[in-house]
Amino acid sequence: MAEITAALVKALRERTGLPMMDCKKALGEASGDLDQAVEILRKAGKKTMEKRVGRATSCGRIALYTDPERGVAAMVELQCESAPVAANEQFVKLAGDLAKQLAVGPGASTPDALLDQPCPDEPKKKLRQAFDDLNNQIREVFNLARLVRIDGVCGGYAHHNGAAAVLLEIDGGNQDLAKDICMHVAAMRPKVVAVGDLDPTLVAKEREILSEAARGEGKPENIIAKMVEGRLHGFYAEQCLAEQPYVKDDSRTVGQVAKEAGMAIKRFVHWELGKE
Numbered sequence: 464m465a466e467i468t469a470a471l472v473k474a475l476r477e478r479t480g481l482p483m484m485d486c487k488k489a490l491g492e493a494s495g496d497l498d499q500a501v502e503i504l505r506k507a508g509k510k511t512m513e514k515r516v517g518r519a520t521s522c523g524r525i526a527l528y529t530d531p532e533r534g535v536a537a538m539v540e541l542q543c544e545s546a547p548v549a550a551n552e553q554f555v556k557l558a559g560d561l562a563k564q565l566a567v568g569p570g571a572s573t574p575d576a577l578l579d580q581p582c583p584d585e586p587k588k589k590l591r592q593a594f595d596d597l598n599n600q601i602r603e604v605f606n607l608a609r610l611v612r613i614d615g616v617c618g619g620y621a622h623h624n625g626a627a628a629v630l631l632e633i634d635g636g637n638q639d640l641a642k643d644i645c646m647h648v649a650a651m652r653p654k655v656v657a658v659g660d661l662d663p664t665l666v667a668k669e670r671e672i673l674s675e676a677a678r679g680e681g682k683p684e685n686i687i688a689k690m691v692e693g694r695l696h697g698f699y700a701e702q703c704l705a706e707q708p709y710v711k712d713d714s715r716t717v718g719q720v721a722k723e724a725g726m727a728i729k730r731f732v733h734w735e736l737g738k739e
Contacts, residue, residue, distance in 0.1 A: 467491055475500055480600040508599030520606045522549045524625025525734050526558035528566045529617050531638060536617035536630050537566035539577075540734060542606040549625065553597055558625070564590060565612050574607035609739075611732055620645035627735045636726025644717060646710070648733050653704040656728050657718070661702060669698050704728065 467490045475486040475497060481504055489507070493499035523542035530536065541558040548554055563583045571577035578591040585593075598605050613632050618641020621628035629645040655661055673691045682690060699706040705718030705728065712720065721728050 467495060471495060471497065475504075479504055479596070505595065505599055508602070509595070516604065518544055518604045520544055520604050520608075521737060522546050523606075523608075523736060524549050524555065524558050525621060525628040525736060526555075526562040526625060527619045527621050527628050527630060528559070528562040529619040529630070530566060531616050531618075533567065534616050535566045535612070535614055536619060536632075537562050537610070537612040538619075538628055538630050538732060538734065539565060539607065539611075540609040540736065542608050542737070543601075544603040548601055548603050551601070554601070555625070557593055557597055560584070560593065561590060561607065561610075565610055570612050571610065574610065577610060578607065609734065613730075613732070615729065618642045618645050620649060622649065625736070627733070629731055629733045631731045632729040634727040634729060636721065636724045640720070640724050640726060643711060644704075644721070644728070645731070647707070647717060648704060648731050650710055651704075651707055652733065653707060653731075654702045656703065656730060657705045658699050658703050661699075666695075666698075670695065673698075704731065 467487060471490055472483055472487045475481075475490060476483055478497070479486065479501060485504060485507075486500070489500040489503040490497075492503050520542035522545055523540065525538060525540045527538040528536065539558060539561045541554070541561060543549055543554065560582055561577060564580050565571055565577055567583060568580050571580065578589070578594055580590055582588045582590055582593055594605065594607075611630070613630055615632045616634070618631045618633060618638055619629065620642050627649050629648045631641050631645045631648065633641050670691055673694050674687055677687045677690050677694075678684075696706070700708070700716075705716060705721070707717050709715050709717050709720045715723075717728075
């Protein structure tokens with residue numbers, strides 16, 4: 464049997480990030496073959512993780528990547544079990560790599576399709592290997608819950624802890640304003656860009672509610688319709704990005720600010736961790 468030296472154990476630990484005793488045991492099983500020991504540890508890790516399937520992944524982070532020059536952007540939600548892991552440097556990097564590859568690569572419609580692609584900065588290594596290796600090292604359930612790619616010029620913003628993020632597709636304007644509007648979206652949570660994007664049935668229901676409220680106030684029928692249209696502005700400001708007072712200058716709406724900067728807002732995607 465090959466001698467399992469301290470140097471060999473150290474080399475395996477540095478390669479896998481796993482405990483010394485696990486590395487020593489795997490090297491013993493592999494008769495000192497480093498590559499075989501890595502595979503033994505990976506298989507053992509998968510068996511361990513199979514026992515944890517079904518555990519809640521209520522923590523994690525949302526990562527995004529934008530490349531205005533290429534006209535691509537992407538966002539992913541990578542979940543885990545605990546807050547310390549969500550802040551782990553390697554976990555943060557993995558989430559960022561997933562978002563970057565989704566943006567600059569051929570695209571993917573499912574988590575598996577993305578994981579089968581190469582790491583953006585290590586073409587010889589698949590994202591799935593990076594995912595599994597970190598999963599094996601940390602021993603928490605990971606879940607690539609959501610992913611989206613936009614083929615268009617976008618601004619982006621993510622909270623420092625990755626708990627929320629926004630992509631904003633634009634035409635014209637500039638990236639600084641796009642980021643500021645993304646921050647506005649994260650704070651004010653509009654549902655759509657403009658009034659025309661609202662579900663007509665939702666608007667009709669709100670109009671009915673406002674009409675009944677006006678009647679309850681004793682307002683004459685001949686002025687109720689006009690009153691309701693005026694009061695709908697408040698509803699539109701809650702629901703529509705373009706109608707909201709801009710957080711950095713509430714004397715103007717977001718729509719006005721964008722128009723003055725020569726920017727057309729095409730759409731936005733706003734995610735909060737764990738919320739569909």
